[in-house]
Amino acid sequence: MKINLELFTSGVIVLFIAAFAYVSSTQNHKWVGADGQAEDLISQLTDGSYIPWFHSIYQPPSGEIESLLFALQAAVGSLIIGYFLGYYRALAKMKTSDASEEQDGELNARPSR
């Protein structure tokens, strides 16, 4: 049996979104970050006596700037992944088309199959 990973992954992501849609429509949550929740827990556990002894050297001045920096992080990462996978794909295509050209002149051969 052949498994289609793309389909399967999409299925998992759809389920994930459905779970979010269900929870957010039936319950009242703030959707805060777990990291921030941990901060609150620390002050609960210590009865508020723990005071952070060091502060971030730079704080994004607004939520917009913070999401800009997060988006930049994702964009740079995606760019690198896309560039190299594309490079590899073209490389594989060149190899197979070189080989198959000698046989039947097929230029659009699927790579490495």
Add this chain to the structure above:
Amino acid sequence: MHIMEGFLPLQWCVFWFALSLPVVAYGAYKMNNIMKGNRDVLPLLAVAGAFVFVLSSLKLPSVTGSCSHPTGTGMGSIIFGPWITSVLAVIVLVYQAVFLAHGGLTTLGANTFSMGIAGPVIGYLVYKAATKVGLHLYLAVFLAATLADWATYLVTSVQLALAFPAASGGVLASFEVFAAVFAITQVPLAMVEGMVTTLMFKYIVQLRSDVLVRMNTVSQSTIKKLRETVA
């Protein structure tokens, strides 16, 4: 999994730095060797690093009504091992600590230990064990990436519990409280990360299986079998 700036007592900051520093240093040494000796592995290293960049920037909502992010370290760990992956994680953690006020410089040692060392080590061991007992390669990748993600958050819970034991019940009670926040939120996220990593790994197998064979990540016979079973 980021422990925020200043939220670990000084002695624990020092402790986690002391554990993480040698690992990252050796990882940097190994990475340097690969970069010198194995030029055609470099793009794959860049992809593994970029994968950590992308996944750790995505804060996803979970069924618990809070948000958290995947780690992306599973893939680097499967291909390059935990040593090198720890360096990839440090790069991301420093970026987030300096520019985003997520995590922190004082807690960098602890965060590096959970995301860059503990998670990748678990992922690596799971991958090796799963392939050894003959699980399907992609199932092994899925398990490794999922558990690497999840282990990271468990370790963060342990780190916080150690630093802030509950007045009654001590470290264990405190661990339960932190794990309730981190570990449960993370279950669906870890599974999504596992799936996405598996898909990514499939593309790498398709395009550069020769490098994976040379890195001893996958054997030649597995690659052959894979071509017959997965579309």
